[in-house]
Amino acid sequence: MRSLRTGALAVLTASVVALSMTGASAHDPDTPEGQAAARSFLADHLPADRHSVTGTADGVPCVDGKADIYPCKNVDLLSVLPLSAIGGGNGNDIWGWTDPSSGKEYAIVGRTNGTAFVDVSTPTAPKYLGNLPSNGGSSSWRDMKVYKDHAFVVADNISGHGMQVFDLTRLRTVTTPQTFTADALYRDFGPAHNIAINEETGYAYAIGSNTCRGGPHMVDIRTPKQPVNAGCVSEDGYTHDNQCVVYRGPDAGFQGREICFNSNEDTLTIVDVTDKSSPRQLVRKGYSGSQYSHQGWLTEDQRYFLLDDELDESSSSDKRTKTYVWDLQSLANPVHIGTYTSPATAIDHNQYIKGRYSYQANYQAGLRILDVSGVASGQLTEAGFFDIYPSGDAARFNGAWSNYPYFASGIVVISGIEQGLVVVRPNLDAVEPPPPGDKYENTTDVPIPDAGAAVTSSISVTGRSGNAPATLTVGVDIKHTYRGDLVIDLVAPDGTVYRLKSQNTDSGDNVITTYTVNASARAANGTWQLRVQDVYRADTGYIDSWSLQF
Template identity: 75%
Template sequence: MKYLRSAGLAVLAAAAVALSLTPAAAHDPNTPEGIAAMQKFMADHEPADRRAPVVGTANGVPCVNGKADKYPCKNVDLLSVLPLASIGGGNGNDIWGWTDPQSGKEYAIVGRTNGTSFVDISTPTSPRYLGNLPSNGGSSTWRDMKVYKDHAFIVADMISGHGMQVFDLTRLRTITTPQTFSADTLYTRFGPAHNIAINEQTGYAYAIGSNTCSGGPHMVDIRTPKSPVYAGCVSQDGYTHDTQCVNYTGPDTAHRGRELCFNSNEDTLTIVDVTTKSAPVQISRKGYSGAQYSHQGWLTEDQRYFLLDDELDEQRGTDKRTKTYIWDLLDLENPVHIGTYNSPAQAIDHNLYIRDGYAYQANYRAGLRILDVANVGAGQLTEVGYFDIYESSDGAQFNGAWSTYPYFGSGVVVVNGIEQGLVVVRPNLGGSEPEPVERFENPADVTIPDAGAAVASNIAVTGLSGNAPSDLQVGVDIRHTYRGDLVIDLVAPDGTAYRLKNSSSSDSADNVVATYTVNASSETANGTWKLQVRDVYRGDTGYINSWSLQF
C-alpha cells in the first residue's frame, strides 16, 4: 500500500535510475487497490457479442427520440458497428487513430485480447477491415497503442515477453484484402506494460505499468520510429497506471517550457518533470478525498485544469454515479481538487480525452459520454451528448466502452467495446448549449444568469428592403462584473449566429460597452434580431442594459 505524503512535499531531484524488476500485472500487484481492480474486472467478463455488422447505410442511423438503432443516445448519430468477430476476434480493449497525411484517409487502430486490428474508416458508414497484427506471445486483456510519425507503438500487459511492437502504418495504403501482419520492430527492454503514452512534440514514448522502473514510466526515444532507444526511468513514486506527457505551456511560469508527465498513480495525481531523461524530477504528488484507484486523466487545452477518472470509487462508494475529479493546476507544486462532476449515469469511468472544449469519456456500461468543459474553472462540467453501446443496462461493472478516440479531422469518433467491437459515431454538438431564454423587451435590462442558460434580447426590424449591410453596427451596453465570463452573439432572423465576443479567463475588467461590426450582407434585414449572452463561469452577475442595431 502506498502512503500519502503531505501536500507540501519537497521537490525531489532523482539521479539516473537503473531498470528495476517488478512482477508483471494488469494493475500493480503490490497494492490492494491493484489486486482488487484486476479481480473486479475479470469477474465481470462476458464473451464478445455475435451480432451482425451495422454498415452500408449512406447516412448512418440518426439519433431520434433518444435512440439510434437500439442504442440509447443524445446528440450522437450512429455510423457503423464492426463486431469483434469481423475484425479478428477476441474481446476489445483500447483504441487509437491515424490519419494518412498523404491521402487524408482515417484509420482506427483497434486493440483486442489477441492482437491489434487496422480498419479504414474513411467511409465511416462502411468501414473496411484491413488486417490483424497478432499479439506477441499470447493473449492479454490489456493492450494499448499510440501513434507517432505514421507508426503505431503497441504494448500489452500480462505477457512476459511482449515488449513494444512498432508497426509502419503506411503499409496500410496498398492493402485490398485482410492481412496478417508482422511488426516492423520489437523493443524488448521491458516485457509487459499496461499502457503507453507518446509526446509527439518531443518524440518520446512512455511505457507505464511495466516490469521495469518500479512500474513507473519507462522512457523510450522513438524519434527514429524503427530504432527505439531506451532513455530513462521514472521510479520515485512507483507504479503508474496511465499518464499524459506534454511540452508544458500552461499558467505556471516556473515550469513553462519543460516536458512534464501528469501521472495517475493509483491513489494520487503525480506530476514529474522528464525534460532530462536521466534525472526526472518529481514536482508534486497529491491525493484527494474519495480516492480508490486513480486511473487516467487529461489536461484541458490551456493546460490549466486536469480531469481525473477514478476506476473503483463507484463500486466502493454509496453514490454510484460516475465521478470525474477536477483539478486546478495553476500551481503545479500544489494541485488543487476544486470539484467533482457527478454524471446522471451510474457506471465506472475509464478513459477520457479532451478536444475543442469537450471531454470524451468511455464509461464502460454507460458508453461514450461527452462533457462541455466551458465551466471547468468553477469545478463544473455539463453533459451534452452520449452514445451507450451497452444498451441493456448501466451499472458499476466492467463491460461496454473501454476507450474512445475523438481526434479525427472529419469529426467522426470511434469507440472500442469490450464485447461490442468497433463503434463509429458522429456527435452533433452544435445545439448542445442550453436553450436561450426568449426575451422581447428592448431596451432590456435583462438579467444574465450566473453560469446558466443564455438569455436573449430582441429587436424586431420592419420596413427595410433587401439585405442587411456588410458593416452592420451592433452597439452593446452590458453591466457585468468580470466581463471575461461572457460569450456574446448576434443572432440573425434565420438563426445564423455571429460571434461578437468570446469568454476569456484573463479579462477581469467590468462591463461590456462596445460597438461591433458584422458582415451580415447575406441576411434579410427584416425580422427579429437577437443579442444572445451567456455567462460561462460561476461567481459574477450582471444584465443587458441596452443594445442597438444601425443599418
C-alpha cells in the same frame, strides 16, 4: 485497470479461460486496489457480441433516444463491426491515424489477441485491413498510440511482449485483410499496461511495466523504427496512465517544460521530465473519495485536469459515475475544485478532451460526452451519449473501453469489450451551452491572411465596476486549416497581451476551445481584442466568433 500478480491469476483461471493471461505481472508487489480492480474485470467477462451494423447510406440517426438497439442523445450511429469481423478475441483500447497524404482515417483497435487496423474513411462501411498479432500470448490489457505515421503497441501480463512498432503507411496498399508483422520491437521492458506519447517531443512513456517500479519508462522514438531507452520516472512508483505535454499553461515557472500528469492509483502526480536523466516530481496530490486514480486529461488551455477514478462508484453511496475537476493554476499545488456526478451508475474509464467537450468511455454507460465550458467553476454538463451496452448501466467491466475523438471528419470510434468497433457521429452543434452569465460576444467573421499581418476582432465592455476576474474565460471559434500555424493573443483595454496559443506542430483543423486568463489586474471596462496571426504559408481561415465571460 492494474493487472494481477501471477499467483492471484491462478485462482481465476477456471472462470476466465477466454481471457488467457500468460506471463508474469507487470509489477510486483501489487496493491490491494489494483488486485480488486483486476479480479472484478475478469469476473465480469462475457462472450463477444455479434451484432453488426454496416452498409446503411447515412447511418442510423438517434431518434427519440434510440439508434438501432442503442440508447443515445445527440449522437448518431454510423456502423458496428463485431469482433468476429476484425480478428476475434475481446476488445480493449483504441486509437486513430489519419494518413497525411490521402486524408484517409483509420481506427487502430486493440484486442486480447492482437491489434486490428480498420479503414473508417467511409464510416458507414468500415473496412478491416488486417491484424498485428500479439507478441507472445493473449492479454486483456493492450494499448497503442501513434507518432510519425507509426503505431506503438504494448500489452500487460505478457512477459516478453515489449513495444511493437508498426509502420502505418503500409496500410495504403492493402486491399484484402492481412496478418502483419511488426517493423521493430523494443525489448527494454516486457509487459506494460499503457503507453502515452508526446507527439511534440517524440518521446513515448510506457507505464505499468516491469521496469521503473511501474512508473513511466521513457523511450526516444524520434526515429520510430529505432527506439532508444531514455530513462525512468520511478519516484512515485506505479503509474496507471498519464498525459505528457510541452507545458503552455498558467504556471509561468514551467512554460516550455515537458510535464507529465500521472494517474497513480491514489494520487495525481505531476512530474517535470524535460531532463530525461533527472526527472523532477513536482507534487503528488490525493483527494477525498479516491479509490483508484485511473486516467485523466488536460483541458486545451492546460489549466484544468479531469480525472476519473475506476473504483469509486462501487464504494460510494449513490453509485454514480464521478469526474474530478482539478485547477492547475499552480503545478506544485493542484486544487480539486469540483466533482461532476453523472446520471449513469457505470464505471468511468478513458476520457479525452477535444475543444469544448470531454469524450468519456464509461464501460456499461458507453460514450458520454461532457461540456467543459463551466470547468472554471468546477462544473461539467452532459451534452450527449451513445450507450453501446444497452442491457444495463451497472458499475461493472463491460461495454466501452475507450474512444478516439480526434478525426477531422468529426466521427468518434469506440472500442467495446464485447462489441468490437463502434463508429458514431456526435451532433453537438445542436447542444445549448450552459447559461452564459456575464458574457460578451463578437460574431463578425474576420478573415486571417495567409502568412500575413495579425488581425483583430474587438469586444466593447461597458457598465462593469472594478477589474476583470482572475478567471476571465475567452471562448474562441476560429475556422482554419492547420491550426498549428496560428498565434492567438487576448489584448486587454490597457494594451496588456495574454498569449492564448503559440505556434506549434498541431496539424488539426480549427481552434474551437476556451482559454482562461488571470486578468484581475486589468480594468474590466474598455475594448478587448482577440488578435490572430497566421505565421506560415499555405493555409487560410477566419475568426468565426469569440467571447468573454466574466
